[in-house]
Amino acid sequence: MTVVAGWWCGVGERFLRLIAGGLATSASDVDQARDEWAFQARCTEAFVSTWVVRGFADTTISCYTSLLERVLDHFDRPVWQIEPADVDAMLRQLLLAGRAAGTRRQYLQMLRTFHGFVRDRYATEIRALYGMAVGDPLDRFNRLRHVWDDTPRRLPPTAERLTAFFAFARARLAAASDYPAAARDYALLRTLYHCAPRVSVFYVITR
Structure with missing residues (x-):
């Protein structure tokens, strides 16, 4: 038994009978599936649900959802159709609006995460519905770098140097004019060396 144009075809030795019905999808269902914005809305709901199953707090989910909406509002096309030029335009709009580098980085990170989610889970379905592959609009040219990414880093001293x-x-203590102060500084440095605190903690201690 096969399906032809929405009809069941029962094939026997002496007859061919068509039975109305079958597995064909209604036109309204097809139109809804092909609606790009409705499809993206389903992707968004599925994406938000991943935060729920991972145990994110309600306040965190609310903040992330708001950020995702603001990111998607920058584009006049679904996320799988976004190109690098569209990402550049979003960053330019944020820059002209006076958004800080940290805020622009959050926008990029949310776009990268959501786009990766859609690509990993829905690329096959998108190709079947819309006949296009899901590319990657984020490249090294529209990636915001941290300030310290381009800052030369000094390697920590070796154990021998320390x-x-x-x-x-310690040898200078004997010749110090203010022995209590010198001994205090030496003891403080040794303590910090063995405790390995963060720079922020060290700054508070030595203020």
Whole structure:
């Protein structure tokens, strides 16, 4: 038994009978499936549900949902049709609006995460419905860099250099004009060295 133009075809030895019905999808269902904005809305709902199953707090989900809506409002096409030029235009609008680099980075990260979700879970369905592959509009040219990404980093001193430093500092104690202050500084440095605190903690301690 096969399906031809929405009809069941029962094939026997002596007859061919058409039975109304079958597996054909109604025209309204097809139109709804092909509605790009309705499809993106379903993707958005599924994306938000992943935050729920991962145990995100309600306030976090609300903030992320609001951010996602603001990101998508920058585009006049579904997310799988976005091109690098569209991302550049969004960043330019945010820059002209006076948004800080951290805010622009949040927009990019949300777009990257949602686009990756749609690509991983719905690329096959999008190709079947709309006949297009889901590319990646985010490249190294529209990636915002942290300020410290281009800042030269100084490597921490080796254990040998630290040993030599503390030996030198200890030897200087005997000749210090203000022994209590010098001993205090030496003890503080040794304590910080063995505790390995963060720079922010070190700053508060030494203020």
